[in-house]
Amino acid sequence: METTNKTLTFSRRAFMRTSSLAGGGLLIGFNFVTACKPKAEAPIDLANLNYNDFNAFIKIADNGAVTIFSPNPEIGQGIKTSMPMIIAEELDVSWDMVHVEQGVLDTENYTRQVAGGSQSIRHGWDALRQTGATARQMLVNAAAAKWGVDAAECKTSEGVITNAAGETLTYGDVVNEAAAMEVPEDVALKSVKDYKIIGTDRSNVDIDEIITGKPLFGLDYKAEGMLYASVMRPPAFGQKLVSVDDAGARAITGVTDVVQFGNKVAVLASDTWTAMKAKEQLRPVWEAESAAESTAEHDKILMGLLDGNEFNTLRTDGDVKKAFAQCDQILERTYESPFLPHNCLEPMNFYANVSAEKIHLVGPIQTPEWTANRVAELLERDVADIRLEMTRQGGGFGRRLYGDFALEAAEISNLAQKPVQVVFSREDDMADGIYRPALKYRIKAGVKDGKVIAYHLKEAAINSNMYGLIPNFFPAGAIENYQVDVAKYDSNITTGAWRAPYTNFLAFAEQGFFDELAELMEVDRVQLRLDMLQNVKGTEDERIQYSPERMEKVIQAAVEKSGWGSQPEGTYQGFVNYYCHNSHVAEVADVVIEDGIPVVKKVTCVVDCGIVINPLGAKNQAEGGVIDGIGHSMYGDFSFENGKPTATNFDKYRLIRMREAPQVEVHFMENEHSPTGLGEPTLPPAGGAVANALKAATGNRLYNQPFSKYPEKLKAPDKEILG
């Protein structure tokens, strides 16, 4: 622990401060100001801040131990390990010397403290390297000054500085002097070939705590005097609360308060079970505020949109209408997907302690800054009053982008004037979701003289349509006449981002379509894709998001690694290549027939996400993305009747389990491109790869998800079909 704080005079900008350690030694703080937020000013009263309140640091003790604060939310994507690895690489310390801690929300010192869109590493890449390299250079400069030599002659390795004469100083030896050095403007970054940490396997930094059950997650958080809140929300979308009789709930021992806010009623109790049980004793009166919607009706509405003419056009090349009129062959297919709940295994929860002086928020959240701002607005408070701490998060998948649970906690704490943790039951979590919207695609392609010359993609979705970059993904640029049209229906069912929004279903639709198109054209399925990519090479269209060269390479690697075309008899393969979240992926699914049922045995997954920071964690992400994609394509079935979801727990909602999970073999392309997304890109191709393999195995093509809804298509074929 720190005992005294030493005030420093900063020559140009406040960048560092030091603290003495109780047992002797010093800590040096390099904040992220210059690195993560280049234009930001440092906090003016930096030197007066309590060390504990200002922890956007690399801390280096005089025994050489290094603490690195990881700024972004950890939802299982592994950035609490990989982001500090990048800093440690450029700082040039041994990873064994590094201790990692989760940074709090700190908008002064970090930017983009968000877990979403698979962008943490991609956006952090330059800033994190710069941070580590700047700190390293200051330590070198301090050592050089001590020796009276030129800093340029000094080298570093694993926290030790060596001069030309062979003398050495450790980072710990010069940490105090370094703190008084001027901050260098330009620092050299390492070459990829010199990396010692990046590109090597490193265990999850929380592994010891996870395997021994230490408190890590939002639900594990406890505070003095904290009450547990179970919230009753409208039982169906479109309903509002008229009144509630809470006498029965209040009569239960352990219940301390019942508070109403908007259409919700929270029961506060001394433990979670009592709060959940007492909630069942509330006697509410609900009334309809808007329509009670159903999936059956949505299906008709969305189909009507696809059949209609009211579209918003997102991209047009050439003239699809004219082109279709000239085609020899036309293929048109429609693909349908349901709503999906996120089902983070840790249900939504958040802690709030709202007092007149400050607001303390703790819990799992993918968007801490956005959430703190919304809480400030809601309670009409200054955002500076808020301290928000992120816990480790039991999954995110997009659900924790929406801070509704944190807003509830803040509102309840404000009303009750008590520290409160809101806990969703699994039923609350599934029934009060912010779902992947149900949507449908219709794809039409035209072939003339053996060449695909026209492609028309239409989307009809609940509430919101694909984001603007997607129309520029493959096959944009590959087909002369190309158009993407979207339409939507506004529903009162809440919808939002779900791991790999839109592409999580679009990849299945398009890649199944390409397979069928290849059949129609009587060309090889993979060759059709490679041929289309040739048209994109050398394109001057800056809107095109993907690289045809990198896509071609992942396709070729997947062909080679999966034994495409040379599989043993009885193994049926399906192929998909896809681009999203700035990464290129190709997947091959292997299906065999066991006891008359097609079974997915293996998926070969080739990923080009540039430089891989931590291959051990990266493979885990890729494997998980593939199995998650297969699981939801196979089993994810979620619908509404009269505004209510038809499933609210895992007895009725099926998630993929061990016996259904295929072996996933992951290969990363080796190159020196800057890193791109990995949390999402392996998911979208998986469902398509399986569907294409199932077609090969059964003769049946799947157009709708989940596949398990169509058992008649999931059967071994008659002998005649197999030929």
Add this chain to the structure above:
Amino acid sequence: MPTYELKVNGETRTLQVSADMPLMWALRDHLDLVGTKYGCGIAQCGSCTVHVDGAAVRSCVLTVDQAQGKEITTIEGLSEDGSHPVQVAWKEIDVPQCGYCQAGQIMTATAFLNDNPNPSEEEIKSAMHGNICRCASYNRILRAVSLAAENMS
């Protein structure tokens, strides 16, 4: 409220809770043993798995009343320092993504390997089928259980 004495991780713990409280909530909210996780509350996901007299049990559907007099082991009591062969294997394989389900996975695997020290791959898959991993780290769970079995034999 009635008073209960529970034998948890070799210690006798006293708590005053309602008779129908699931053991999981008693462990988490009253005994500060939060390694046992809440996932579904209806014995479908396995996150709350503990050992009761050596058998893997879903603590979300076992009441405190029913748990009295039994030997209860939670993830915190599996070993002093994470040195149980299953924990060691979990670390070596680097199984977790988000990590939330892993205590339940480890407790299920441990009870299973006690009964079946030399399992086949199919037996491991069947034994672990009841535990959901939402991040789908199933390939690594399979490898970790296999490795633990090797190291224990």
